[in-house]
Amino acid sequence: MIKKFIHQFASPKTYLYQINRAYKYIFYSSLFIYTFSLIWGLLFTPEDFVQGNSFRIIYLHVPASFLSQSLYVAMAIASVTYLIWRVKLAAYLIIAIAPIGAMVTFIALSSGSIWGIPTWGTWWQWDARITSTLILFIMYLGLISLHTSFSNHEKADKLLSWLVIVGFVNIPIIKKSVDWWSTLHQSASITLTDRPSIDPSMLYPLIGSIIGFFGLIICLVIISSKVQIIKRESTKSWLKDYV
Amino acid sequence: MRSWLGPILLFILIMVSYPLTIEFLEQDLEKGFYSLLWISILLSMMFSTEDIFLEDYNDGSLEQIIISSTSFPFMVAKKILIYWLMIGIPISILSFLFSLGITQNLSISLFLFPMALISSYIFLNLFVFGTALSLNKGSVLGALITMPLALPVLIVLGKSIIAIQFGINYLEFLLLLLGCLSIIITVVPFIVSYVIKTHLE
Amino acid sequence: MNIKSLVEADNIAYKINGNKLFHNISFSVKKGEALHISGPNGSGKSTLIRIILGITKQIKGSIYHSKSIDISYLGHKNALKNYLSVSDNLMLQGLSNDNELNNLLVLLGLKKFLDVTVANLSYGQQKKLALLRIFLNKSNLIVLDEPFVGLDSDAQDIVEKFLINEINLGKALVYTSHIKSNIDSKILNLK
Numbered sequence: 128m129i130k131k132f133i134h135q136f137a138s139p140k141t142y143l144y145q146i147n148r149a150y151k152y153i154f155y156s157s158l159f160i161y162t163f164s165l166i167w168g169l170l171f172t173p174e175d176f177v178q179g180n181s182f183r184i185i186y187l188h189v190p191a192s193f194l195s196q197s198l199y200v201a202m203a204i205a206s207v208t209y210l211i212w213r214v215k216l217a218a219y220l221i222i223a224i225a226p227i228g229a230m231v232t233f234i235a236l237s238s239g240s241i242w243g244i245p246t247w248g249t250w251w252q253w254d255a256r257i258t259s260t261l262i263l264f265i266m267y268l269g270l271i272s273l274h275t276s277f278s279n280h281e282k283a284d285k286l287l288s289w290l291v292i293v294g295f296v297n298i299p300i301i302k303k304s305v306d307w308w309s310t311l312h313q314s315a316s317i318t319l320t321d322r323p324s325i326d327p328s329m330l331y332p333l334i335g336s337i338i339g340f341f342g343l344i345i346c347l348v349i350i351s352s353k354v355q356i357i358k359r360e361s362t363k364s365w366l367k368d369y370v
Numbered sequence: 371m372r373s374w375l376g377p378i379l380l381f382i383l384i385m386v387s388y389p390l391t392i393e394f395l396e397q398d399l400e401k402g403f404y405s406l407l408w409i410s411i412l413l414s415m416m417f418s419t420e421d422i423f424l425e426d427y428n429d430g431s432l433e434q435i436i437i438s439s440t441s442f443p444f445m446v447a448k449k450i451l452i453y454w455l456m457i458g459i460p461i462s463i464l465s466f467l468f469s470l471g472i473t474q475n476l477s478i479s480l481f482l483f484p485m486a487l488i489s490s491y492i493f494l495n496l497f498v499f500g501t502a503l504s505l506n507k508g509s510v511l512g513a514l515i516t517m518p519l520a521l522p523v524l525i526v527l528g529k530s531i532i533a534i535q536f537g538i539n540y541l542e543f544l545l546l547l548l549g550c551l552s553i554i555i556t557v558v559p560f561i562v563s564y565v566i567k568t569h570l571e
Numbered sequence: 572m573n574i575k576s577l578v579e580a581d582n583i584a585y586k587i588n589g590n591k592l593f594h595n596i597s598f599s600v601k602k603g604e605a606l607h608i609s610g611p612n613g614s615g616k617s618t619l620i621r622i623i624l625g626i627t628k629q630i631k632g633s634i635y636h637s638k639s640i641d642i643s644y645l646g647h648k649n650a651l652k653n654y655l656s657v658s659d660n661l662m663l664q665g666l667s668n669d670n671e672l673n674n675l676l677v678l679l680g681l682k683k684f685l686d687v688t689v690a691n692l693s694y695g696q697q698k699k700l701a702l703l704r705i706f707l708n709k710s711n712l713i714v715l716d717e718p719f720v721g722l723d724s725d726a727q728d729i730v731e732k733f734l735i736n737e738i739n740l741g742k743a744l745v746y747t748s749h750i751k752s753n754i755d756s757k758i759l760n761l762k
Contacts, residue, residue, distance in 0.1 A: 255525070259521070262517075262518040262521060263518075265514070265517075265518060266515065266518050269511070269514055269515030269518075270515070272511060272515075273503060273504065273511065273515060276504070276507045276511065279571075282568055282569070282571060285568045286503055286565055286568055286569075289503075289561060289564070289565060290503060290515060293499065293519060293561070294515075294518060294519060296519060296522060297518050297519075297521070300521075300522055300525075
């Protein structure tokens with residue numbers, strides 16, 4: 128039953144048509160939210176007592192760090208879906224997400240570096256969180272290169288899914304690294320369980336920027352998944368009608 | 371399997387050349403020694419798995435094994451075990467011997483030996499997974515993508531040495547690694563056999 | 572499914588990256604029968620062989636294997652260890668204690684090469700050595716991918732006679748071959 132349901136709604140054709148309708152709304156609303164939060168955060172919040180103006184990079188750094196892990200979780204879910212129900216769309220999504228994940232992780236790392244110069248006095252520190260994020264970046268690159276090294280796509284999809292699932296161990300390590308090791312890196316500003324350790328005047332634009340950034344990245348994933356579908360389903364007749 | 375001596379020699383080479391490249395007092399030698407030890411174990415294990423399936427893949431033996439009625443995951447597990455017996459155990463014994471020359475604290479060396487035994491087996495399993503993934507593409511790629519998985523083990527190993535130096539609950543680390551190992555040795559043979567079958571398809 | 576069949580394929584199809592290799596293939600192989608899969612290069616003969624072996628999975632259709640099935644197979648790859656001697660290879664395959672081994676070694680002219688490493692044998696000799704696995708195996712389905720390539724006519728005769736004899740004894744055979752043979756078999760033609 129579930130299988131039938133998934134296959135009906137997760138056919139690349141339905142996905143493509145549905146996503147085209149939704150794309151516009153997601154793009155414009157998240158673009159609005161992100162610009163709005165940025166303007167609010169950059170211009171209308173007071174300076175940080177300790178860090179001065181340099182803290183304002185959190186409106187890029189925090190969303191990017193958050194997304195770098197969320198995208199991996201999304202890949203892991205897609206992998207499980209692909210291996211259990213053989214949903215082709217899930218496989219396309221894994222490959223569509225990987226390069227974007229790599230990009231976002233790179234943004235997280237580099238914005239962190241820039242932030243590190245004024246606050247820590249160094250742009251790189253071999254602490255647990257930075258190192259584990261670097262490893263996440265390497266994993267994204269490894270996933271991409273593994274997939275491109277196969278000529279048989281179905282084979283590559285299966286192997287890739289297994290690797291994504293096994294590599295999932297890294298995610299809890301990144302999450303917990305700030306608590307487990309003594310480090311320069313500050314612990315998370317927002318958690319679901321505790322009260323935020325950050326002033327509300329900074330908090331609201333931060334939440335806004337996370338939501339906005341999230342939406343913009345989803346738009347990128349949509350575009351990238353469209354490319355994958357067109358590439359992989361190029362022999363199908365429905366695609367010719369679509370194009 | 372022809373080259374089981376290679377990884378062991380590599381290990382010895384790193385451990386012997388370490389004191390030569392450092393120009394400090396003996397206590398400084400000890401500080402860096404443990405991290406170098408774990409990394410050398412990791413590297414030796416990585417090199418030992420390089421051709422674990424390649425030969426059988428190229429000459430068609432893997433297909434014969436799949437067709438025959440013997441259980442493929444069992445065969446994989448057996449193969450990993452043999453590698454551990456031939457390479458992992460000698461390297462662990464060598465780690466013990468080298469550590470005797472570095473530290474006066476015998477309890478560290480005695481603790482280090484089982485840690486080396488367990489971690490080498492874990493590394494072996496992880497890198498076998500990597501080599502299986504990139505079976506026909508050369509194992510550098512495979513080693514690279516499974517390297518992140520070995521990282522948590524390295525972290526635990528590093529912390530365990532500090533724990534024993536201060537004499538606090540270091541047995542927990544041993545049990546933690548044993549727990550990881552018991553999961554890994556039951557899961558990896560199945561994943562690896564699935565991955566290899568996908569390659570042969 | 573017919574109880575006598577060892578393998579039965581029903582309407583199977585295979586694709587690579589979305590391109591059809593073959594489709595609508597149905598056949599059955601019973602005990603005492605031979606099936607010759609023929610077709611030009613790239614028509615999917617080896618792939619079909621691998622589907623029969625259960626290594627590759629078909630995209631569509633189904634394939635039944637009898638419960639009592641026991642396959643012996645020789646494909647393009649010999650599954651021989653190049654750096655080991657002939658006798659070591661036989662030992663590795665668990666064939667060295669077989670009663671018929673000595674006769675077969677003499678018959679195929681491999682007796683004097685027992686201590687030679689496989690890498691130093693000619694292609695034809697390696698093929699003969701690999702075929703020993705088929706000769707000495709007690710399986711009921713023999714699957715061969717181009718068994719006669721590289722063999723001289725004497726060796727081909729020996730292999731053919733052996734196979735015909737095995738079929739008469741009630742075994743089944745599935746093979747591909749570009750070289751004409753005298754084995755009386757059903758033909759499955761892939762376009």
